[in-house]
Amino acid sequence: MSDVYIVGAGQVPVSKGGQVLGRDLAARAVHAALDDAELDNPDALYIGNMMSGLLSDQQQLGALVAQTASLRGVEAATVEAACASGAAAARVGYMAIASGLARAVVVAGVEKMTHAPRDKTTAALATASDWLHEGSRGESFLSLNARLMATYMSHYGLGTEVFAPFSVTAHDNACDNPNALFHKDVDLDTYLTSKEIIPPVKLYDASPVCDGAAAIVLCNADVARAAQRVGRPLVKIRASAVATDSVGLDHRRSLLRLDGVVQSSRRAFEQAGIGPSDVDLFELHDAYTIISVLSLEGAGFAAPGEGWRLGADGRIGRHGQVPIATMGGLKGRGHPVGATGVYQLVEAWLQLIGRAGAAQIPGVEIAMTQNLGGTGATVVTHLLTREA
Known part of the structure; x- marks a missing residue:
């Protein structure tokens, strides 16, 4: 197995009632993470999400966020595990690197909830x-x-x-x-x-009902060492x-x-x-x-x-x-x-x-x-x- 490192991260402020679409929240986090890692060609994108289909009538967030983040053509998929969807997506990204099937991947989690009526969100x-x-x-x-x-x-x-x-x-x-x-x-x-x-x-x-998106870049040891910035320790x-x-x-x-x-x-x-x-x-x-x-x-x-x-x-x-x-x-x-x-x-x-x-x-x-x-x-x- 290959060691797996985190070399970049991005997040948007958690909020309520904003007009930004979920796809755009996720794309902003993805861009921030890739910029932080100084990487522009990930092998895959994995999205953690629970309720886009239920609250926004939108599935296929993997491909949609890839499109929105100008990563068209990249391998992409959505991972759902209720409230654990974000970490489950990270687990998928971890396995992709550890197995040697990928050298660098982006993992993002996103949820847009506050635009929907409270009873619909509760359901x-x-x-x-x-x-x-x-x-x-x-x-x-x-x-x-x-x-x-x-x-x-x-x-x-x-x-x-x-x-x-x-x-x-x-x-x-x-x-x-x-x-x-x-x-x-x-x-x-x-x-x-x-x-x-x-x-x-x-x-x-x-905890409150709210909107947000965050992303991390995972990679193997070779990519991590090449991407390591002066003064920034590696995190495995x-x-x-x-x-x-x-x-x-x-x-x-x-x-x-x-x-x-x-x-x-x-x-x-x-x-x-x-x-x-x-x-x-x-x-x-x-x-x-x-x-x-x-x-x-x-x-x-x-x-x-x-x-x-x-x-x-x-x-x-x-x-x-x-x-x-x-x-x-x-x-x-x-x-x-x-x-x-x-x-x-x-x-x-x-x-x-x-x-x-x-x-x-x-x-x-x-x-x-x-x-x-x-x-x-x-x-x-x-x-x-x-x-x-």
């Missing part, structure tokens, strides 16, 4: 549930995550206040990210007094792993852990030959605060029932033991569904090469990203390392 998101048993019976991802949160609180005898640090941290970190949707602090009182959307989920437990994808769980919650062995997170994390750590204690930051999938807690536990950063303590003890901030959502995460930066996994990789890469600006964590050498589809039915984990 489209619900197609990532087990439709027969959940979506068709009125379940939404708000209600499904409320169920996970209520189960956790009841089992461990906790109140909603234990989830507050995850929202507060995300919003605080987003203030230092010019591409984030939100640039406002959220304190404990704001969280506690925010309205309950579906009990026990509060407004500040949930040291592990790429995917695992699945039952799509519907009623088919899970337990609602107190995310088995897909457990297996995907374990596989990634085994590939890289490291463990949780070696990770300098964890860009987890904080679509809901309960998912942050369950992800920290499933990935091995905390014991079952103890993930919330990392927030309570201040260990998830940028200077903490396990920095999460370092540039705002899904809650603060925003969650443009199909783009989220690529935003995570862009942000981890920026941290590793020292270009995260005011959000920079000193001395980052190993970064972990994890993108979930649905309530953890698809889990894509990547481990990135900085090289000299």
